[in-house]
Amino acid sequence: MSFTEFAAEKGYELEESFPADRSTLRQLTKFAGSGGGLTINFDAMLLGERIFWDPATDTLTIKGTPPNLRDQLQRRTSGGN
Numbered sequence: 632m633s634f635t636e637f638a639a640e641k642g643y644e645l646e647e648s649f650p651a652d653r654s655t656l657r658q659l660t661k662f663a664g665s666g667g668g669l670t671i672n673f674d675a676m677l678l679g680e681r682i683f684w685d686p687a688t689d690t691l692t693i694k695g696t697p698p699n700l701r702d703q704l705q706r707r708t709s710g711g712n
Contacts, residue, residue, distance in 0.1 A: 638645050663672035671691075673682055683692045696704070 632640075635645070660675050661672055662675055662678065665671070678684065681694045683694070684690070685692070
């Protein structure tokens with residue numbers, strides 16, 4: 632039984648659609664955090680695809696660095712500050 636069928640059976644009148652709360656929706660589709668000089672946010676769908684979290688070591692691994700970040704890192708490590 633779908634939720635719509637359940638609601639109809641119980642006599643609840645529901646609108647065909649309703650506006651979503653943007654902040655709640657963002658929490659369901661993105662991960663974000665900051666602290667200790669680090670800020671990171673990413674789409675939830677990337678977890679397990681390009682971003683991997685190991686809870687045993689509390690390590691976050693990113694596969695495929697964004698080009699603009701990669702350029703900054705390369706400049707810094709090549710001594711070009």
